[in-house]
Amino acid sequence: MENCYYRESPGFIFEVFNTGDSLWITASWRGGRRLAFRAAYAPGGGMELQRREKGAEHVVFHLKTLFGNYRVRLDFPPAEPSMFHCVTTLVPDIPLHVPFWPRDCVPLPGKTPATGKVHISQEGIRSGLMYMSFTQPANGSLLYFQDLSALNDYCNATETSLGGTVGGRWPELGFSLPPTKEKPLPAGKEFVLSDAYLLLDAQKATGEFGQARQFLDMLSRVYVQLPPVKTTYRNWPHILKKSLHDLEHKAGCWLQADGKSYLNAYVSDYATPPESMVQLAVLLPLMDYEEWSGEKVNMTDVIKEGLPTFYDDRIKSISRWLVSMEEKLDGSEEHKKPRVMDSWYLHHPLLNLSRIAMKGDKNARQLLLGSLDYVIKVARHFKYDWPVFYHLDTLEVIKAEAAPGKGGERDVPGIYAHVMLQAYELTKEQKYLTEAKRAAKALQGRGFDLFYQANNTAFASGAMLRLWKMTGDELYLDLSYLCLANIFKNVWLWDCDYGHARYYQTFFALFPLNNAPYTAVYEELEGFSAFHDYLAHAKDRVIMPAVRLLLAEFIKHMMHRSLFYYPPELPPSVLSGQVKSGELDKKLWIPVEDLQDGWKTSGTVGQEVYGAGLPFALVPRHYYKIPEAAMMMYIDYPSCNYVKRGQSLFFTVQGDERLHCRMLLIxxxxxxxxxxxxxxxxxxxxxKRTPEGYEEFILNGNQRIGIRWKAKGRKKKAAAQLIKSL
Incomplete structure (x- = not known):
């Protein structure tokens, strides 16, 4: 065994060894824990070190094997003495099949065997990460992050997927290169085989709250080391106009029943009765846009007119399905049966009703308050631990668990608490605050398995933050971070650029369910709105810097990549020829539900009408009208603390000062x-002046921005003209 390199940093020792069949990097904690990382692998042995290039903060190894030449670059970021970054490339001498590749991360025994627990590892095509801690010796934690974006060339050449490549069972952990099937890695071209970041911590976080905080902190520290993923400006007001036209005029978006018009869930899905969630998921963003623009959108009144017909007098609550059509449910899926309730579906319409009621809508307030007694009865019956499906009238459990041993809809206590907090704010009745507190405590003990559905967990995080603000009890802040850790466990922190995904971006997308194989526009939109709300409530509070960083970056990247949910922005070959629900009109500006791994076509579920609120939610939160100056300000980070004085506007860009966002004056x-x-x-x-005539500024996060102008003398008509001109 050849010792090739030695380096000390505070608390850690790093060494590199060539064992003939592998180049190993070992990390040793001062307390005795050791970890080995396999940087290069040569089946059958014969690996020779040709030369070494050493710098102050890096070292490069050039290695020769029987099948090609490796280059391994090892970097030690100055700001992170407990981190190393290793990039391994290979130039094969011959076409190379990879039938098997060992995992690259092995905890090493010391005086006693090394034992530990993996808390998070990659599920499907989510981030290529693993978060673990040692149990013997007793301290020490690790975040392993494989930047899978770097391996797209390998996947394109071999037609392999990067799903499920990071994980393993103790003690064989980490990344395993996807095995080739029919296509070998071609000779003569350099391919990245690994781009790994390992962040070590001498401490082991205790309990679910400590682990959530540590995971968020470590993830944010790795995130700032990643190569920046480029974003571009999307003209969302222009997209909004096209989407509004198609939403209003495409017959397949609507269903007529009992003399009223209702939105379908999916374009031309007439087999499924209207759903209350669908109506409200579109109505609320439309109302946000009306407030922002000062323009009336005709369909808001159409949707509002139908809302009372979802009130079920048998249970005295808003229900999921249109009451008059419930018996027409075809039973094709577990939840498409009369009197069956999917637990989160009871609460989500009420959450949106409460948000509309907060805008002063009396009918929404009446429907909300008229439903709360039933909702509270159900919560108490299930002791704030909801199953997946139950009978609306008898509360008999129809399906208790999402999967064996996984429990029911574990994040529903959070969205229930959010509804109760909204009711408390509307009425000031103490019983609703009491219910929110009871439900919050039911989130305890669920660890990194709390997440059932993305929008539930996102809204739950905000509800817990609000309870912390109201009570000062740190338990609720801890629960808020636990919810967010569950969210960031379920994101796509790499850009899939192989197969069909070459035509769309995936970086920082949010998956709707724990095991969902695709991202979905509706849950992403709900997460986007929930995170804006979270940051608004936290703007004057001290919260984890990691949370501000990650939420702002999710929002920025969503402003860039969510354009690709629209079929006109995708080549026809990317979209599925067969659709589960309704039809897929490739010219229609209504988003598809799903974006998939690059080797699968997207839009397989259907064209999601209930996700059509996307641009109506994005525009009011990221565009600020300045009619006196005949211009509009756009920014892709969340912002707050707006103050307008005379011919000046001041506001705060949120996020982290180490990262950047884009501001445009239009x-x-x-x-x-x-x-x-x-x-x-x-x-x-x-x-910098853009080709469109905009002025572009690249700004750091966490800054106070000022814009001053000379009045154009067009105050009366400039505001309306701003909207029409975009």
Whole structure:
């Protein structure tokens, strides 16, 4: 065994060894824990070190094997003394089949066997990460992160997928290169075989709350080391207009019943009765847009007119299905049967009704308050531990668990608490606050298995934050972080660029369910809205910097990549020829439900009408009208603390100062941008003129921005013209 390198940092020792069949990097904690990372592998042996290049913070190894030449670069980020980053490339000499590849991370025994627990590992095509801690010796934790974006060339050449490549069973852990089937790795071209970050911690977090905090912190520290993923500006007001037209005029979006019009769940899905969730999921963003634009959207009144017909007098609550059509459910799926309730579906319409009621809508308030006694009865009956399906009238459990041993809908206590907090804010009745507290405590003990559905968990995180603000009890803040850790366990932190996915971006997408094989527009939109709400409530509070960083980055990347849910933005070959629900109109500006791994076609579930609120939620949160200056400000990070004084606007960009966002100043059509200046924390900055005539600024997060202008003298008509011109 050849010792090739030695390095010490505070608390850790790093060494590199060539064992003939592998190049190993060992990390040793001062307390005796050791971990080996396999940087290069040569089946059958014969690996020779040709040369070594050493720098202050890196070392490069050039290795020769019987089948090709390796290059292994090992970096030690100065800001992270307990992290190393290893990139391994191979130039095969011959076409190379990979029938098997061992995992690359092995805890090493010391005086006693090394034991530990893997808390999180990759599920499907989610982030290529693994979070674990040692139990013997008693301290020490690790976040392993494989930047799977770097392996796209390998997958394109071999037609393999990166799903399920990071994980394993103790003690064989980490990443395993996907085995080739029919296509070998071609000779003569350099391929990245691994791009791994290992972040070590001398401490083992205790309990689910400590682990959630540690995971969020470690993930954010790795995130800032990743190569920036490029984003571009998307003209969301323009997309909104096309989506609004198609939503209003495409007959397949609507169903007529009992003299009223209802939105279908999927385009041309007439077999399924209307759902209350669908109506409200679109109505709320439409109302947000009406408030922002000052324009009336005709279909809001159409949707509102139908809401009372979802009130079920038998249970005295808003129900899921249109009451008059419930008996027409075809039983094709477990939940498509009369009187069967999917637990989260009871609460989600009420959550959106409460948000509409907060806007002053009396009918929404009446429907909400008229449903709460039943909702509370159900919660108490199940002791705040909801099954998947139950009977609306008898509360008999129809399906207790999502999967054997996985429990029911484990995050429903959080969305229930959110509904109760909204009711408390509307009425100031103490019973609703009491219910929220009871439900919150039911989230305890669920660890990294709390997540059932993304939007539930996202709204639960905000509810827990609000309870912490109201009570000062740290338990609720811990529960909030636990919810968020579950969210960031279920994201796609790499850009799939093989197969069909070459035509769309996936970086930082959110998966709707724990085991979902695709991302879905509706749950992503709900997460987006929930995270904006979370940051709004936290704007004047001290919370984990990691949370501000991760939420802001999710929002920024969603502003970029969610464009690709729209069929007109995708080549026809990317979209499925067979659809589960309704039809897929490839010219229609209604989003598909699903974006898949690159070797699968997308849009297989259907074209999601209840996700059509996407642009109506994005535009009001990221565009700020300045009619006096005949321009509009766009920013792709969340922002807050807006103050307008005379001919000046000041606001705070959220996020982290180490990362960047884009701000644009957009003129009214026919106007030129002139007579303005921009400051960052009081210092003047200059932008860059884009081909469209916009002024673009690249800003750091967590900054105070000022915009000053000379009035154009068009106050009365400029605001309306801003909307029409985009």
């Amino acid at each position: 003129p009214v059509e026919g106007e030129n941008l002139s007579g303005y200046n921009v400051t960052v924390s009081g210092k003047a900055v200059k932008g």
